[in-house]
Amino acid sequence: MNLTTKLFLILLLLPFFNDNSLVTGQVKDIGSKQNGNTRYLAGLLTLLLSLIICFCCCRHRKYTIIGNNIIPVRSSPVNTYTMDTRANASSNLSQSNQPHHFSQPIQPPPPYTVINITSRSGPSPAEIREASEKFTSDNPPKDDLPTLEQIANIRTLGGVKAWQFTSQENSYRSKIVSVTNDGKNIKFLKNLDCNIQTNYPYFVPIIEGDNNLNNLKDVRILHYFEITIIENNDPYNADIAIGLTTKPYPEFRLPGLNLYSVGYHSVNGKKYNDNDIGIDYGPNWTEVGITIGCGYDSNNGNVFFTKNGQFLGNAFTNLKHIWFPTIGAKGLCTIEINFGDNEFLYKDARGYNPSGLNANSNQ
Structure with missing residues (x-):
């Protein structure tokens, strides 16, 4: 009832x-x-x-x-x-496809698709590191200086004009880096780690029997060059690096990330020497118009960097190798090179070039 x-x-x-x-x-x-x-x-x-x-x-x-x-x-x-x-x-x-409390979906949702979060289009950082270490193990640095014939050619060109960034044809580097304007401009074309080295290392182009050979003990030897950013499509993410490397060096690594290399990176202002973490060193330098210099004192093995002509302090000491000037980048950018053709912003390096000798002195 x-x-x-x-x-x-x-x-x-x-x-x-x-x-x-x-x-x-x-x-x-x-x-x-x-x-x-x-x-x-x-x-x-x-x-x-x-x-x-x-x-x-x-x-x-x-x-x-x-x-x-x-x-x-x-x-x-x-x-x-x-x-x-x-x-x-x-x-x-x-x-409206918004659910409400008195209704259910017309049909059950589709089953979940399992996504492998480790899937990627390229190798992982660990794999890159492993590949670079294997490269160095299979290709140890060659501490060979240029031949007498090459030294003669350097002297004929007047020293400064002999140094150029070069890339072999049909190589990984040649697909990512473009050298233009008679070697004065380096353009990175892809968002991939890549570097480019000079044809000659930092060294004094003299031979036995030269009258100036004995005088080198009493003069300052300074190897130096500068780069200027003239284009940077993504200044917040593109990483540009300047430094020194031995040869051969893996083309897919920026200077400083691998063994026998040093580098100063733009995106975070850190210095690197065979590591992926880096150490705080100076300010970042991602804006167009900034000039960065890299110097090496072969007498004591000191490596330093400059920004817009200002000395940032010694980054590394007692590092003695046959160093090649190197720049690298991950991102689309264009770099202008100055080996001493134009006056350096860093005053203490004016007159010097990659040869280490001061063209303004009587050396």
Whole structure:
């Protein structure tokens, strides 16, 4: 027996419980009977109103308004679609695909696709490091100076004009680095680590028997060159490096990241010597127009860098190898080279060049 039926019976019997004749057994007069009938009618009216109210409440609980549509919702806790909902599923999806608390997706979601987060288009840093170490192991540095014929050619060219950045044809480097403007501009074409070295190392182009050979002990030997950024497509991410490396050196490594190399990197201002972490050294230098210099004192093995003509301090000491001037980059950029053809911004290096001799002196 539901609540509505119970309420109906209570209201139907209410007038009789209010009639004293049911309690005392006395017979009422006609006026008393009329009063009883009045109460009885009032009870019926109350019952009728109650039924109407109950009916409306039930109807309200069984219907929910969605937008401008009235959709019946089952009182069962089972989350299923009604026929009206399924019938309008496709049209509702085109209007909104946001889930709501009384609906479920039309069909179960597709199964998850397992994604290998280690998948990549290129080798990992660990693999690059391993490959570079193997390269150095298989190709140890060659501490050979230029031949007598090459030295004669350097002297003929006047020293400074003999040094150039070069790249072998059909090599990894040749696909990423372009040398233009008679060797004065180096353009990196891809977002890949790559370096380029000079044809000759830092060395003094003299031979036995030269009159100046004995005088070298009393003069300053300074090997130096400068680069200037003339284009940098992504200054916040492109990493440019200047430094020194031995030969052969892996073409896919920036100077400083591999054994027998040093480098000063633009993106973070750190110096590197056979590591991928680096050590804080100077300011970063990513903007177009900045000039960075790299110097080497072969007497004590000190390597230093400059920025816009300002000495940044010795980066490394007691490093003695047959060093080749090297620049590298990861990112699209263009670098201008100055081996001493133009006046250096670093005043203490003016007159010097990669040969280590000062052209302005009587050496």
